[in-house]
Amino acid sequence: MEFNTERLTIRPFMNEDLDDVFNIYSDQETCRYLLHEPWTHDNKQEKFNKKLTNHSLTQDQALSLAIVNEGRVIGDLSVWYTGMKDTVEVGYTFSQESSGKGFATEALKGLLQKLFIDYKVHRIQATLDARNEASGRLCERVSMRKEAHFVQDYWNKGEWTDSVVYGMLVEDLEERLK
Template identity: 35%
Template sequence: MLSPSYPVLTERLLLRPITEQDIDPMLEYKSREDVVRFVPYKPLSREEITERVAGIWSRTELNEPGQAICLAVEERATGRLIGDVVLFWHSAEHRSGEIGYIFSPAVSGQGYATEAAAALLRLGFEDLGLHRIVARLDERNTASARVAERLGMRQEARLVRSEWFKEQWSTGLIYAMLDEEWVRSAWR
């Protein structure tokens, strides 16, 4: 079980449960085709974001495998919402999980995605006791691949044209990290 003490703080960021106040700031980036082109949903409307905030994005703890927590990411210095992240708990038996992240293009290239994803790895490995965490991404999403690599995750698989995704075949990459690699990580 994972029941984080919120907010989760990093050097420059604050990760916390998503609230209704996040709807309009999220709309600014989640409604953009260029931002969501590699995630498994189309650009979202205000109504769709509102529905998700009240539903699947409202979980604040993980009680059993198959669940996920989505967290808003704020700049600590300004209080501005700059993105959101997700931690999935896939299996108790295999102690496995997955991370994901999406950020406003306004903060691209500033290392925020890497810093927030490192906080998710910490939650997964140190608080939930996971053995293995993966990041799955589209090969064309080179920015996301760089985040995984900066975290010290290793590319384990390249699944050539493996999924019909947004009206075309997509080649998927799987990056992974084990708990013993996390212990040696500079992000720990």
């Protein structure tokens, strides 16, 4: 999958993206609510190789996409099937430098549209750490609805955390496009 929005190119990762991606995932604040610790110089190639191999979305393989603005990778989008019929989950991460410029909204809107139209999915969901308020606001900006708040349901980085689930159906996208 590859597509363009007004300011972004969204495409599979390429070898030359390594340094930009490392700059994103080596940042402690960026990784605060993610399920993994910041990348290090020792593990960056191994971690990045996983993004390189996730170049197409299938029932058995996740898709990882680079978000490129002015020749630099400023974030990534991930998509995987959940195991429920025609349902995918999305994840996203952006560099601190790209924050507050509307790139996340633009990229996620484009991805949701591609998934509903080109992949004919029935439902798209996002599960996030409830403390990640910026991520919740992003989901709401793209017309996803908050469907659940689970209390201390996930053990991560040495603590119990709450999770929030946002969801969207194809009808929600059609309503937004009217």
